Amino acid sequence: xxxxxxxxxxxxxxxxxxxxxxxxxxxxxxxxxxxxxxxxxxxxxxxxxxxxxxxxxxxxxxxxxxxxxxxxxxxxxxxxxxxxxxxxxxxxxxxxxxxxxxxxxxxxxxxxxxxxxxxxxxxxxxxxxxxxxxxxxxxxxxxxxxxxxxxxxxxxxxxxxxxxxxxxxxxxxxxxxxxxxxxxxxxxxxxxxxxxxxxxxxxxxxxxxxxxxxxxxxxxxxxxxxxxxxxxxxxxxxxxxxxxxxxxxxxxxxxxxxxxxxxxxxxxxxxxxxxxxxxxxxxxxxxxxxxxxxxxxxxxxxxxxxxxxxxxxxxxxxxxxxxxxxxxxxxxxxxxx
Amino acid sequence: xxxxxxxxxxxxxxxxxxxxxxxxxxxxxxxxxxxxxxxxxxxxxxxxxxxxxxxxxxxxxxxxxxxxxxxxxxxxxxxxxxxxxxxxxxxxxxxxxxxxxxxxxxxxxxxxxxxxxxxxxxxxxxxxxxxxxxxxxxxxxxxxxxxxxxxxxxxxxxxxxxxxxxxxxxxxxxxxxxxxxxxxxxxxxxxxxxxxxxxxxxxxxxxxxxxxxxxxxxxxxxxxxxxxxxxxxxxxxxxxxxxxxxxxxxxxxxxxxxxxxxxxxxxxxxxxxxxxxxxxxxxxxxxxxxxxxxxxxxxxxxxxxxxxxxxxxxxxxxxxxxxxxxxxxxxxxxxxx
Numbered sequence: 001x002x003x004x005x006x007x008x009x010x011x012x013x014x015x016x017x018x019x020x021x022x023x024x025x026x027x028x029x030x031x032x033x034x035x036x037x038x039x040x041x042x043x044x045x046x047x048x049x050x051x052x053x054x055x056x057x058x059x060x061x062x063x064x065x066x067x068x069x070x071x072x073x074x075x076x077x078x079x080x081x082x083x084x085x086x087x088x089x090x091x092x093x094x095x096x097x098x099x100x101x102x103x104x105x106x107x108x109x110x111x112x113x114x115x116x117x118x119x120x121x122x123x124x125x126x127x128x129x130x131x132x133x134x135x136x137x138x139x140x141x142x143x144x145x146x147x148x149x150x151x152x153x154x155x156x157x158x159x160x161x162x163x164x165x166x167x168x169x170x171x172x173x174x175x176x177x178x179x180x181x182x183x184x185x186x187x188x189x190x191x192x193x194x195x196x197x198x199x200x201x202x203x204x205x206x207x208x209x210x211x212x213x214x215x216x217x218x219x220x221x222x223x224x225x226x227x228x229x230x231x232x233x234x235x236x237x238x239x240x241x242x243x244x245x246x247x248x249x250x251x252x253x254x255x256x257x258x259x260x261x262x263x264x265x266x267x268x269x270x271x272x273x274x275x276x277x278x279x280x281x282x283x284x285x286x287x288x289x290x291x292x293x294x295x296x297x298x299x300x301x302x303x304x305x306x307x308x309x310x311x312x313x314x315x316x317x318x319x320x321x322x323x324x325x326x327x328x329x330x331x332x333x334x335x336x337x
Numbered sequence: 338x339x340x341x342x343x344x345x346x347x348x349x350x351x352x353x354x355x356x357x358x359x360x361x362x363x364x365x366x367x368x369x370x371x372x373x374x375x376x377x378x379x380x381x382x383x384x385x386x387x388x389x390x391x392x393x394x395x396x397x398x399x400x401x402x403x404x405x406x407x408x409x410x411x412x413x414x415x416x417x418x419x420x421x422x423x424x425x426x427x428x429x430x431x432x433x434x435x436x437x438x439x440x441x442x443x444x445x446x447x448x449x450x451x452x453x454x455x456x457x458x459x460x461x462x463x464x465x466x467x468x469x470x471x472x473x474x475x476x477x478x479x480x481x482x483x484x485x486x487x488x489x490x491x492x493x494x495x496x497x498x499x500x501x502x503x504x505x506x507x508x509x510x511x512x513x514x515x516x517x518x519x520x521x522x523x524x525x526x527x528x529x530x531x532x533x534x535x536x537x538x539x540x541x542x543x544x545x546x547x548x549x550x551x552x553x554x555x556x557x558x559x560x561x562x563x564x565x566x567x568x569x570x571x572x573x574x575x576x577x578x579x580x581x582x583x584x585x586x587x588x589x590x591x592x593x594x595x596x597x598x599x600x601x602x603x604x605x606x607x608x609x610x611x612x613x614x615x616x617x618x619x620x621x622x623x624x625x626x627x628x629x630x631x632x633x634x635x636x637x638x639x640x641x642x643x644x645x646x647x648x649x650x651x652x653x654x655x656x657x658x659x660x661x662x663x664x665x666x667x668x669x670x671x672x673x674x
Contacts, residue, residue, distance in 0.1 A: 079616035080447030110417030113447040157635040167576040229565020239504035278414035293591040
């Protein structure tokens with residue numbers, strides 16, 4: 001594999017390029033605007049795997065009909081502060097944003113709003129919805145199920161999704177946003193490590209002989225990535241799948257995995273309107289105190305302890321200034337779409 | 338350390354004994370009944386560390402005034418489907434049960450109910466509240482923060498709680514109940530392993546030199562247990578603490594850890610009334626399908642893949658039949674309280 005050639009693309013130019021392609025493939029101007037912004041923002045924030053590096057595949061899924069570009073979510077059922085929506089196979093980002101907004105709207109009147117979203121597509125980066133809600137003053141707890149990618153503890157067969165989980169809360173002008181999958185490493189990360197011939201920082205799965213290993217290529221071959229915390233992350237992945245499927249009245253990982261391509265996933269969005277809580281005015285100070293304590297623990301190495309989301313803000317700033325780093329070939333492919 | 342001598346105590350006798358002690362220490366009959374039942378049920382279900390083995394310490398905390406035996410929770414704030422309660426330093430089990438019930442009551446009318454509980458004491462076993470809600474048809478998502486017990490990733494100083502997280506949902510006549518702390522192993526488990534001179538099944542922390550190790554004694558000495566999934570569990574522990582403190586308007590791990598004894602913790606209870614969801618009648622079948630698929634994955638060893646809560650039911654049945662196993666000395670100490 002040849003060396004990557006990184007170029008830098010300005011945020012504005014990247015979004016323009018995405019928008020041009022989306023319009024060409026028949027998206028409405030409004031949808032192209034939102035989708036191009038999210039794909040570009042994911043890249044700006046350093047989540048390239050679910051930004052610029054994933055854009056061509058998104059277009060491919062549209063062409064192949066896995067993503068129904070014109071379909072919009074429809075309300076299936078509502079009771080109290082719960083709404084259950086059908087994503088109707090539409091673009092995952094648009095469906096997830098709309099359901100995040102619905103959860104926020106319900107929370108505004110009731111403190112909390114919960115939306116279950118069935119039959120939707122890959123939301124790309126879970127953090128998108130956490131940042132979106134947090135920037136508007138809401139806490140968000142959200143997760144998605146996925147196609148099966150890892151075995152449960154004691155199993156050799158991958159029956160569990162990695163089911164990313166998001167916790168987000170406003171913090172000063174930014175947010176604390178945790179966006180974590182239940183596998184120790186993503187396939188994307190392992191593929192990169194294998195390509196570069198580098199070891200994983202910590203054991204990331206099993207080799208063909210069933211030994212725990214840091215060899216990404218061996219894990220990719222065995223298809224046995226490690227759940228976080230061994231049996232614990234496997235159990236949490238199962239429960240996140242169960243709750244996603246039940247709360248959305250949608251598909252569980254089992255049914256999703258019956259298709260070769262990941263589609264018709266299930267998601268949950270729980271928004272909390274922090275302004276409706278007791279002592280709202282003291283929340284910012286309480287958060288500041290927690291984070292300051294966290295960051296001042298005795299530490300190894302350079303001692304820089306970061307809270308979830310802190311690195312994102314740094315990367316965002318750098319990429320805004322210098323442009324977003326993109327593999328030259330990836331960018332050329334997008335320009336040729 | 339001498340060998341444990343296990344005896345078996347009948348569920349009914351254990352509860353009676355707990356009740357006798359609680360009445361002697363001034364608990365009302367109603368409170369003694371509930372507390373003795375939960376301590377005995379935790380033991381019956383095999384969670385001895387937060388049942389019979391913890392009972393004497395609970396009484397000690399009452400005597401020392403860390404647990405205010407007569408105090409009851411009071412409503413601080415309510416908006417929509419959110420209630421925030423002050424536990425007023427009362428018994429953690431009673432406070433948590435009452436708040437679980439409140440969340441369920443709110444959910445009955447609104448689909449979801451969320452209760453934040455501040456200034457409460459150790460709830461013993463998180464699964465108690467998961468089973469309680471699930472047995473009545475509710476799904477429950479709940480967690481507590483704790484005193485600091487583990488370092489964040491990259492830190493050497495323990496500033497994070499292990500912050501157990503509960504996901505529970507009814508399953509056939511029982512429930513799927515996940516009750517997991519964010520540390521790979523509890524201090525109780527590591528102490529037992531160290532006492533027996535056994536290695537941990539997987540790396541559970543760091544030794545004094547900073548090496549990852551399965552040596553429980555070394556981890557107890559360094560006070561650096563491992564978060565599940567390294568940086569991931571550390572990050573989730575931080576977010577659970579943040580959400581517990583903010584949603585309850587209570588203390589975060591930082592403030593809790595300023596006391597030598599763990600008290601005034603913060604908890605969250607989110608109940609969902611499943612009967613209010615779309616296609617409620619099909620939920621049982623959907624769950625059955627997910628669990629059956631999970632259990633039939635190709636597996637190592639004896640191939641027995643268990644879902645969270647499955648082992649509990651088995652242990653409960655065995656302990657009901659044979660009596661609950663208790664260390665003779667532990668039981669004698671309780672009889673002498």
